Amino acid sequence: MRAYWLLARTWTRAAAQYPASLAMLTVSQLVITGIDAVAILIIFQHTSSYAGFSLPEVMFLYGTSGVSFAIANALIGTVDQLGQHIRAGTFDAILLRPVPALVQVAADQFSPRRLGKLVQAALVLCIALATLDVQWTVDRIALVPVMIVSGVVIFAAVWVLGASYQFLAGEAAEAMNAATYGGNYVTQYPLSILGRDAIRALTWVIPLAFVNWMPALYILDQPDPLGLPGSVRFASPLVALLLCLVAALSWRAGVRHYRSTGS
Amino acid sequence: MRLYLTVAWASVRRHATYRAAAFGGAFANIVFGFIRAYVLIALWQTKPEIGGYDVAAAVTFCFLTQGLIGPIAVFNGGLPEVAQRVRSGDIALDLYRPADFQGWLLVTDLGRAGPDFVYRSIPPLLAGALVFDLRLPDSPAVWLVLPVTAVLAVVVSFALRYLVMLAATLLHDERGVSSAATILALFFSGIMIPLTLFPVWLRPIAELSPWAATIQVPADIFLGRYHGIALLAALASQAIWALALLGIGRMLTARVRRRVVVQGG
Numbered sequence A: 001m002r003a004y005w006l007l008a009r010t011w012t013r014a015a016a017q018y019p020a021s022l023a024m025l026t027v028s029q030l031v032i033t034g035i036d037a038v039a040i041l042i043i044f045q046h047t048s049s050y051a052g053f054s055l056p057e058v059m060f061l062y063g064t065s066g067v068s069f070a071i072a073n074a075l076i077g078t079v080d081q082l083g084q085h086i087r088a089g090t091f092d093a094i095l096l097r098p099v100p101a102l103v104q105v106a107a108d109q110f111s112p113r114r115l116g117k118l119v120q121a122a123l124v125l126c127i128a129l130a131t132l133d134v135q136w137t138v139d140r141i142a143l144v145p146v147m148i149v150s151g152v153v154i155f156a157a158v159w160v161l162g163a164s165y166q167f168l169a170g171e172a173a174e175a176m177n178a179a180t181y182g183g184n185y186v187t188q189y190p191l192s193i194l195g196r197d198a199i200r201a202l203t204w205v206i207p208l209a210f211v212n213w214m215p216a217l218y219i220l221d222q223p224d225p226l227g228l229p230g231s232v233r234f235a236s237p238l239v240a241l242l243l244c245l246v247a248a249l250s251w252r253a254g255v256r257h258y259r260s261t262g263s
Numbered sequence B: 001m002r003l004y005l006t007v008a009w010a011s012v013r014r015h016a017t018y019r020a021a022a023f024g025g026a027f028a029n030i031v032f033g034f035i036r037a038y039v040l041i042a043l044w045q046t047k048p049e050i051g052g053y054d055v056a057a058a059v060t061f062c063f064l065t066q067g068l069i070g071p072i073a074v075f076n077g078g079l080p081e082v083a084q085r086v087r088s089g090d091i092a093l094d095l096y097r098p099a100d101f102q103g104w105l106l107v108t109d110l111g112r113a114g115p116d117f118v119y120r121s122i123p124p125l126l127a128g129a130l131v132f133d134l135r136l137p138d139s140p141a142v143w144l145v146l147p148v149t150a151v152l153a154v155v156v157s158f159a160l161r162y163l164v165m166l167a168a169t170l171l172h173d174e175r176g177v178s179s180a181a182t183i184l185a186l187f188f189s190g191i192m193i194p195l196t197l198f199p200v201w202l203r204p205i206a207e208l209s210p211w212a213a214t215i216q217v218p219a220d221i222f223l224g225r226y227h228g229i230a231l232l233a234a235l236a237s238q239a240i241w242a243l244a245l246l247g248i249g250r251m252l253t254a255r256v257r258r259r260v261v262v263q264g265g
Helices: A002-016 A019-046 A055-088 A090-096 A101-107 A112-131 A138-168 A170-186 A196-205 A213-220 A230-234 A236-257 B002-016 B019-044 B055-072 B080-088 B091-096 B101-131 B140-171 B174-188 B203-208 B216-222 B228-259
Strands: none
Touching: A002 A019, A002 A101, A002 A112, A019 A055, A019 A112, A019 B019, A019 B174, A055 A090, A055 A101, A055 A112, A055 A138, A055 A170, A055 A213, A090 A101, A138 A170, A138 A213, A138 A236, A170 B019, A213 A230, B002 B101, B019 B055, B019 B101, B055 B101, B055 B140, B055 B216, B080 B091, B080 B140, B080 B174, B091 B101, B101 B140, B101 B228, B140 B174, B140 B216, B140 B228, B216 B228
8 A cells, every 4th residue: 555655656756747748638638538528418408308317417427437437547547558567578577576566557657647537527526416406315415425435446346357357368458448438438327228238237247337326326316227126226335345356356366377478 | 652552551461460459449349339329329219310310320320430430540649659759769760761751651541540440340330230220321322432431531530640740749749739639539520429419509610620521421421411412522521621631731741840850879
């Protein structure tokens, strides 16, 4: 943990040597991810109710997913570069150092510019919270930070799972984008727009439904298209922990499986 | 001319090797294609027709344009390989060749796009067709002009990225300039959401932009939204952007050339 902050601080200071470039990159990150929000606004130009959800409700989904994703991405997103480390042979050096390999890969190239997305998503979330028509009971208020933290953990675990897979198939980096960036994209919308099988897959196989969809159903008082028992809506922390465990085990298996490149 | 054909062919062969990476990319394109399709289907459930698209056209648009991301490459920003060569100094070699600098890069890029059309455009359309009723072109004229619009789209995209590369070289800032270019491309090409859904005041501006000529116009041609003269006009708009942007790039090349300082010793 200490090693992570040390590495992250070092990379931040390195990035801060070019303040203009860092500012521009942070702003452009903010705008790039904001384009998704514009897409939602354009959709609501044509309709006032989208799959039974109002604009503030979709913005709530967008904001919670975005905040969780941005934090996970800033903390651990660079693990998808693992394939590069393996190909270039730098992973050998990583294994030699007295710091866990996962910490080193995650802190590698840490850049505060990734927080540009966090600012943008947090802004959307604040607007959504201010305009939502919800009976704000204590449990609903408490559920918001719980879902965001669970979301961070779930996204981070998906990233580690994807990275572990790269021990087997180094070329998989782009395919993994489907689970991480695709996961962020799909959880911006009500999952009920998908077919039922797709929702099932996102609940039981890659449990991205627990990032924000399940708890949001409770907060927004919306029906569950799968008709699962009400307690499932509170299962996000449990799912996050389980997924973490699976990710940790597969990472360890991956490191054991690793054989250096070379002929 | 033979020189350029040889260069293009070498580029085709080079890019045809990275099949695993290309299919990995195609897989991500397919997943995003399905999500985008479901996003639009939910909107079309409120109305049967929006901006001249029915739901079949909207779904086809998603898979088709996901398949164009790889070959058109307009979202890559600039020309990262050239920027790398500027940094390393290898650019001196490129400027020294007995071939036109811009032309050399253009045929290299066309050669790159060739295998990408095979590896990355066809899989998303096939995957989409397994689940949805896609709208394939029904007129022979459209099938005939598909290669033309595809090549023009790559040329417009190249000309844009070439300009970005020049700007990055002049400003000594590659990442900032190229992400600004990516933002414009994401917004105005139609990949974020079809330009047909844009508000009335913004739609004509977006549709006339060079980014529309890379994604939205070829997609609309594929969907059979242009016939006869309108079809020719759509192709002409792509050709005009291609020529204009390549022309501007040529003019600026001469200026940037004088500014390039080659380190050596």
